[in-house]
Amino acid sequence: MTSGAEIELIKVTKRYGPALAVDSVSLKIPGGTYCCLLGPSGCGKTTTLRMIAGHESVSEGDVRLGASVVTDLAPAKRGTAMMFQSYALFPHLDTVDNVAFSLKMKGVEKGTRRAKAMEMLKLVQMDHLAERRPAQLSGGQQQRVALARALITDPQALLLDEPLSALDPFLKIKVRQELKKLQLQLGISFIHVTHSQEEAMALSDLVVVMNGGRIEQAATPREVFNRPATAFVARFMGDHNVISGRVSKKDGATVTFEVPGGASFVAPEDQAVEVGAPIEIAVRTDRVHLADSTLHGCGLTGLVQNIEYHGQRVQVALSAPGIDEFSVQVPETAFFAKPLSVGDAVPLAWTADDVHILQKSPTA
Template sequence: MTKAAEIELIEVTKRYGPALAVDAVSLKIPAGTYCCLLGPSGCGKTTTLRMIAGHESVSSGDIRLGPAVVTDLAPAKRGTAMMFQSYALFPHLDIVDNVAFSLKMAGVAKPARRGRAMEMLKLVQMDHLAERRPAQLSGGQQQRVALARALITDPQVLLLDEPLSALDPFLKIKVRQELKKLQLQLGISFIHVTHSQEEAMALSDLVVVMNGGRIEQAAAPREVFNRPSTAFVARFMGDHNVLAGRVSRVAEGNATFEVPGGASFTVPDTEGLEAGAPVEIAVRTDRIRLGDGAAPGCGLTGLVQNIEYHGQKVQVALAAPGVDEFAVQVPETAFFAAPLAIGDAVPLAWTAQDVHLLKPSPAA
């Protein structure tokens, strides 16, 4: 197996005429990392992946794989392999020949390429179905074949474009476990495009959250979840409430800010805030207490708008003056010990330690 290599994007930009799809993205992905590019449709994640693969040209900037600049190299000469969202298997070939196809194009003799294809099929636990045609396989089995076909070129980096999107929920969990196991076994970097927060959190060592063609945050999954950089990341990752307003007072290491409805809140002043400055904070939905007394600036009274039972937890949606949407996750046993109904007014509280100050979005 080829030695894993670091991959680096340096001010990489992609334009389609006047439209800016990827805007000066810089990113380092250490060798042997499982990296997920995460974001909504149209954020630039797939375009970024395709530029790394060489299937899209770079308008400006550079892409490095190890010490080599690969920006202008053909896909086959980069040391990367790409697994597409549509598996694109040849229906008239058996599974072995599908996997061996790139080696056939490279002029490798039939016995050698089929032997290597069988090694790859064994790696993805598909060697027992080697004689079948793609139409005789399930979606999950076809995905494994496509994975073996990508890996047969011995890449330094494997690129995956929403590889789990066509699978049912139960199969997704099984296949993502296999993907992570395989990445650890191979020791190379996987760069995986997804719009699923759950998928990114479960798989990655590095989560890259994109928005409007830019990177909002690139960090370990736990860092992204617990300390989102921007309001976009906090909202996109979910399980955070975002409160936005303007600073009215700064004193004793804290800043007080007011939201349009007149309510005021407190945030630790870690950024040297000044009166009049815009400010946004995030508070995790599972850190909020219902019906509990709050310290000044660390609570509000909300009107229950919706209640959803999620098994281990109950999601309560509330509205308050100047706060259109506010969510609280309550453990199931705690909720049903003191159940709420739509229309109830409920005091909410959190601690100053649970407040996270957000930065302006780079894509704003």
């Protein structure tokens, strides 16, 4: 298998008439990286993937694979392979001929291409079903065949468009483990489009969060979760509370800001924040503690709006003046030791170390 090459997008833009689908995106994906393009429907992630593959033309900018600019090359000449969401297997061909099809189109001799196809099927643990047709295979088995068919061309990067979306929850977990194992084994880059935060966190070395045709943040899963760049990332990744206000004071190591409801909070000092400027902070829902009294500037009293039992934890949704939504994740044992009810007023607290100041979104 060919070793992976770096993929670079250089101010890549895609327009459909007056509509801007991808807006001057620049990104470097190191060779051998599992990269997930993550975001809501319509954010530009699939269009970006298709421009890398060559299935969509680039309106402006360049796509580079290794040392080569591939912007204007046909898909088959790029050194990439695409695995489509629908799998697109030929129903009249058996498994081995489906996998070997691209080699047949290149004029490779039958015995050689079938031997290579069997090698790929063995790689994805499907060699024992080589003679079956797609209709005789489960969804997960069809997906492995599609994966083998994409890999038979020895790509430098494999592009996957929501490959797990058609699978049931239990099979999704099994297949994503196999995908990560395969990517490590092959040593090439996998670029995987998903709208599932859990999928991106579990699989990727690099998470690229997109919104409105732009990149909001590109970093490791842990960095994206612990230090979301913007309010959009914090909210989209989930498990974060975002509080918006305006800076009223800068005092040594802290910044004080007020929310419309009159409450004030503190955050770690940030040189970029000025008095009078708007500010947004994120606090993880599992770092907020039910407390007898709030810490100064690091807490609030909320009114319980909803309670959801999630097994290991209980999610408590609250409202407070000037704050639209606020949630707390409480360990199951702690919650049921002192249970709450809808309508209860609850003091909450966190520490200044659990506060993260957010940047302005590039799509704002």
